[in-house]
Amino acid sequence: MRSTTLRNITTRRTLATGLIGGAVLALAIPAMASAHVSVSPDELTAGDHGVLTFSFAHGCDNSPTTSLKVTMPEGLASVxxxxxxxxxxxxxxxxxxxVSAVTYTAVTPVPNELRGAVSMSVGLDEKTPSSLAFPVIQTCVDGSTEWTQLAQDGEDPHSLDAPAPVVEVAAAAADGHGEHDSADEAGDADDADSAAADESGASNALGTALGAGGLVAGVAALIVSVLAYRRKV
Structure with a gap:
């Protein structure tokens, strides 16, 4: 009997340890995946212009960020x-x-737990290459990180330790209007409305399903309680 009790206690402890370890890992993986300097949007159209935002949500080994130096790639008409x-x-x-490089220095160092972001307007011409890499040097109160790595052919960019932010460049439309074509904008608006409607419908369906599930669970619990009561009587 004592042996069985000890085995049960050991099993519970092992299960608890596994659950805690899994939870920690689940929280750590997204944090590691997001630990880089990113650029948004990550795609522009040749011959067009746009505003690029470089953001980060961490320092250098938990040290507050003091500056970001962004080096410009060849192929930009203006910055x-x-x-x-x-x-x-x-x-x-x-x-x-x-413009060959821009250094943004924080008036107050950005704490590790806060998101920081800087932005710039860039202009592209018809000769802009299909991919633009923006090497970034992140300097902190203690140390620095150089986000300069580029994926080679066939290499997964997510496997890099310190990838440089990259913007893909799409070919300009035949009429030369690029992203400012009114028909495209109208189509995008319709797509956004449809997506919102689908999301709303999915949300309503989920709410209905959860409500029905809760009702079924409640009825089942009531039946179990009644049966238990009858056994006692």
């Missing part, structure tokens, strides 16, 4: 950093007069 009261901006230019 205009966005003014922001949280950052001071230093612009470097090459011999051709074009």
């Amino acid at each position: 205009a950093p966005t003014m922001d009261s949280d950052w001071t901006i230093d612009i470097e230019k090459g011999d051709d007069g074009l």
